[in-house]
Amino acid sequence: MLYQIIRKEMLLNLVSFRFIISVILLFVLIIGTMQIMASNYGRRVEDFSIGTEMHNDDLEKLNTRPQFEAFGVTKDTHPTLLGIFAIGLESQMSRSFMVPGYAMSIQEQGGRVFYAVSKLAGIQPEGSKYSNPIFTLFQPPDFIYIINIVLGLLAILFSFDSISGEKENQTLKLMLTNSVPRDVVLIGKWIGGTLSILLPFMLAFGIGVLGVIMRPSIQLDGDALVRLLLIFALSGLYIAVFFLVGMVFSVFTSRSSTSLVLSLFAWVIFVLVVPNLAPVISRQFVPMKPSDAIVREAERMENEMWHDLWKIRNDDQKAYRRKKKEITEKLPDKIRALEDAWLRRLMRQVSLAKNISRVSPSADYIYATTAIAGTGIDDYFNLRDRILRYRIRLGETRGDFVKDDTSQPIPMLYVKVDLDEVPVFQDKRIELVDSINHAVIDFGILACYLVILFMIAFVKFLNYDVK
């Protein structure tokens, strides 16, 4: 019986006009955006390789010390392959960053204290590869954007009249006159409806991915394929949840036009309003200064320390040395405390925004998929930490790769950079297992949504007035 209901649902959908329109939309959007984003990725890779080449070249050619101090070492971050499907924070991550020579000095060699201890200073990100302001104005049209916005909407449009529509047509009454339990009807409708979106979705996804793989510049290895499958599974789960959202409204209303308007309302709130307002709200609860202000404050602290020392320079030598030791030893701790407090605050702001927005399945979906794709919030912070470590490493090894150019009349004014000795910036992404770990909460929430929404629909449908 269940099978028959599923079959009936699917056939009914299959012959409907909205199904045809949706399938066309699905295919055009999924395949089209995958192609656009894949060629975008190709261009970013090209930018990356040209950039890397140029930046190495720069190091060879910048032979005066002032230039080295000002420009130092520039490295490029490799674009993320799965950004094709979930671009996430790529616009913030895919960029080059520069560590100027002056920020590489370590304290023992008489450099500024705060460059030796700071977690915020000394790294200058250069313009993002997406620096055209027009990219700020619009959301990038990647695969998860299509699923999140368009398929969420389509799922609702398929389900809003699944119960109330049949009631209006009087067919629900007819169906229940047969010896079918109500739970079977509901489960059948849910499975049939979800499948009739999921099947064309799977097909479009398959063709889209094939189109991406066929590009010679793109190679998906085992790891990437597993991640892609996870993104696919999450997308399926997301669609199923939104199908249920429409269904719940359908069960609670007796007219299909009412359930349409209500589910559209829910869609707007869940998909568009909640995730977008959450970070703004969290910013109001946890206000903070920009990191630049902290860096300047740290620099000011150090300036003031030198002033203090300058003032007491004529004191008794012993007292001066003792005081100098006292003051200089305190500074790193003070700077660290300042920055750590700021960083903790940042993390608090981030997690507050994340937790508020998790009310919406759409936000959960985006957090989970971007985490799996390697373009999520944790990946962003991972990249930041890698860059920070790289800066510290540059400071430690500076003496090995930058030498005075002894062929010049004043060697200390010129530098020679030994390219082989420059530390390598490692492209160490978050491992698959850890990515899954980061995504698991959001995955769980989505699954909970599925269960809870189904339970609500189920309980309500058991005493639904079919007349």
Added chain:
Amino acid sequence: MMGNLIRKELLDNLLSFRFVVSSVIVIFIMVLSTGILMQDYANQRDSYNQNQSAHYKHAESFDNYIEFMFSGIGAERPPSELQFFYTGVEKNPNRSTTIFPFFKPSFRGELNLNPIFPLFPAVDLMFVVSIVMSLLAFVFSYDAVCGERQSGTLKLLMSYSISRDKIILSKWIGGYVTLIIPYLIGIVLCILMIIINPRVTVSGDNWAAFMMTVLVSLLFIGVMYSIGLLVSVTSRIPAASISILLFIWVIIVLVIPNSVPFVVDQIKPIDSPSLVQSRIKFKTGQSVNKLIDETISTFEEATGVNINDIDFSGMRPEEEEDKSDSKKKESSASTTTSTTKSSGGGGGSNATADIASKVDMGQLEKVIGGITDNDLRELRLKGCKYWVDKQLKAQVGITLEQAETLAKDMGYDIDTKALLRECEARKKELIDMKRSGQSAEEIASSEMAKQGGTTSAVKSTASSQPAQTSTAKVKPQEVVGKYMALSEEEKGRAIDKMYASFVNAFKANSEVSKEEEERYQRSVDGQIALTKNLSRISPVSSYIYAVTDLANTGIEREKHMKKYLWDYQAQFLDFLTRKFNVPDKERVHKIFGGFFREAEFNLDDLPRFKYREMSFAGRMKLVMVDIVVLFSFMVILFLAAFMSFLRAEIID
């Protein structure tokens, strides 16, 4: 009669459930988002003021101009007064930058930011209109005509003596008015919120601009409603009409505006900003070399010691002696040669000339001479062999291998390897050219100049030769001692010269970076223009461009702001120049242990960063195109709906 018809439409709509729900949605989102964003804006404004004054406070913590100059002065991106309605580019998380006297600044970015912001789009009035209102316009119009036709009331209506044009016109007016009622209520509430919020003030120009954005929004809603009406007139049943409309909605609202920038980025690519930076770095080399040379010669003149007679080996003993194994020496030697070679300019042009003299130039010119900037991408990615092969095929119709055998058979002297070498050389040349951003003629002329005069690099490497052979060495400390022993007057002259060299170098660097940044800006502008024109097929894009530019949060603001930042940089440079170009007797502040003197450190006349918003008239000029586009859409679509209703079949 017409009044009656409109009244009927209005009442029909106003009493419907969908009107109640949609009004609640629209007003709720408008008030909620405006409330939240307004607080956010007020906080941002406070933090802008705080940070801006923190920059000056930071500047005051220095005690000399030299250190201050290298630390730079910060500038903050001012929030836009209407950004709580139209967030636009103000979503950009990069809000502060540092101004140096030697570069043109821009808001390049920050490593430490809350990454959730870029992850989601903003919810503001623009969002309410472009997403929610456009959807509602379709929800209200999809059954306006075909619904009545299905239920049979249209037939009934037509049996009265009412002309068709009156019916469709009243349908349009009735539906449109219902649609804009919740929007206008929301707007009134938003205005009230501005008025009662003590933390937010809006200037007269911005009020005018805001009113204009409301008008543009009404126009846009009219466009969307007309689309809905057109589809409703032309479809048989409401179910079909809503499906088609949703299809259209997804395409024009969600897909076109977002995809076009990415598509344009493929067909009209621009250099990545880090490449531009790289070029600037490369080009500043000249002025830095000049600065060093000038400083050295000033010092030489002042102390009377030839720089080559100074023994610097004692300065950093441990570095040189520890690592003097043969491998290191070899590698450093090779680095030196490559550096001298590259700084000699031209990049491999000597090798090119050698090859060119050996092979048949006539044959080569045809293929290799044709390489231009545009081929560079292909050359880079696929290599020379592929490219030469392709060119031969296109021009002569044979592949490289065929050419080789052909040449052997016919006894021609074509060396294909030389062809490839030539290509490689040309490729290298082009890459060098691209990185230095010069055109071919410029390179040629600069090479001519180099052969005539002496560049700093050549001069310094040449003068390094006798340095190694000369025996009479002076210790650097002695030279410093000599300098310190000079009379204040003599020192003053040297310091004068050094300041002049500084200022010249900064100005030269500023010019170079300005040139490069302007070139980059032009390419970005080209991309933006193409994007705008292509995406205007969707009224939503036109709408977004119009309201964001009107509210001063659009793409134009970025450009406008850059101009002010650059002006500020010029003022900062002027300020430092003023401080440097003082009569020597005013330089009383001794720094670096008396080695150097400068004017008393005084930041009273330090210029402040001021940004003035574009005037309302200026903004209107920018958005005129989009308004005209929207208006044409509206007229054409309405006429289309009107015409098709005039000849529509009423009876099924």
